[in-house]
Amino acid sequence: AQSVTQLDSQVPVFEEAPVELRCNYSSSVSVYLFWYVQYPNQGLQLLLKYLSGSTLVKGINGFEAEFNKSQTSFHLRKPSVHISDTAEYFCAVSDLRSNYQLIWGAGTKLIIKP
Amino acid sequence: KAGVTQTPRYLIKTRGQQVTLSCSPISGHRSVSWYQQTPGQGLQFLFEYFSETQRNKGNFPGRFSGRQFSNSRSEMNVSTLELGDSALYLCASSGTGAFSTDTQYFGPGTRLTVL
Numbered sequence: 001a002q003s004v005t006q007l008d009s010q011v012p013v014f015e016e017a018p019v020e021l022r023c024n025y026s027s028s029v030s031v032y033l034f035w036y037v038q039y040p041n042q043g044l045q046l047l048l049k050y051l052s053g054s055t056l057v058k059g060i061n062g063f064e065a066e067f068n069k070s071q072t073s074f075h076l077r078k079p080s081v082h083i084s085d086t087a088e089y090f091c092a093v094s095d096l097r098s099n100y101q102l103i104w105g106a107g108t109k110l111i112i113k114p
Numbered sequence: 115k116a117g118v119t120q121t122p123r124y125l126i127k128t129r130g131q132q133v134t135l136s137c138s139p140i141s142g143h144r145s146v147s148w149y150q151q152t153p154g155q156g157l158q159f160l161f162e163y164f165s166e167t168q169r170n171k172g173n174f175p176g177r178f179s180g181r182q183f184s185n186s187r188s189e190m191n192v193s194t195l196e197l198g199d200s201a202l203y204l205c206a207s208s209g210t211g212a213f214s215t216d217t218q219y220f221g222p223g224t225r226l227t228v229l
Contacts (some may be wrong), residue, residue, distance in 0.1 A: 032214060042222055043204055043220030043221050043223055044204070044206075044218075045220065046219075049215075049217065051215050090157065099170060100213050102157075102218075104156055106156045107156065107157075
């Protein structure tokens with residue numbers, strides 16, 4: 001069965017510094033990949049998704065992610081973070097074997113230090 | 115366009131009771147999915163409805179059920195509540211009907227506490 005690992009439960013970073021949030025998935029068959037963000041006391045919002053084509057995906061709020069099939073990874077990056085990026089970030093994967101249900105990682109809390 | 119709305123936002127119930135949660139999708143969206151979010155298990159898919167039919171189902175016991183109405187509004191019911199059902203229940207709607215690739219738009223959730 002598909003599984004998703006977000007290697008860091010928390011990532012502290014200084015404001016205006018770059019950040020990378022890591023995501024690995026288990027199955028190497030054809031997958032769709034998503035990053036969602038959850039701000040405090042709110043629902044989730046899509047940042048970006050990879051369906052096919054270019055492995056570098058650009059999303060909202062200056063975020064981008066790179067699909068690496070050989071490493072089964074889909075890491076999220078931002079070159080310069082702001083206080084407003086404080087949130088929890090979730091990686092999700094869907095594939096045929098999961099009947100395209102979203103399988104979620106445990107989440108990574110991004111903590112911005114002033 | 116108004117976003118996904120969920121009512122109520124907070125609920126407190128006791129073990130053995132049943133509860134009904136409501137979700138109104140974005141206007142024009144026909145797919146509604148439900149998720150359970152807990153600190154221990156994270157986000158887990160419950161089920162998805164499209165045009166009043168359950169199209170996908172996660173791995174939850176039969177105590178968890180749902181339905182969708184002709185106006186795409188959806189309800190989720192949990193019977194015989196257990197302490198472990200305490201969670202944030204999230205509803206998401208999507209517009210194109212392509213369950214595999216659609217962007218899902220989430221509501222703020224209903225926080226259920228079971229005492």
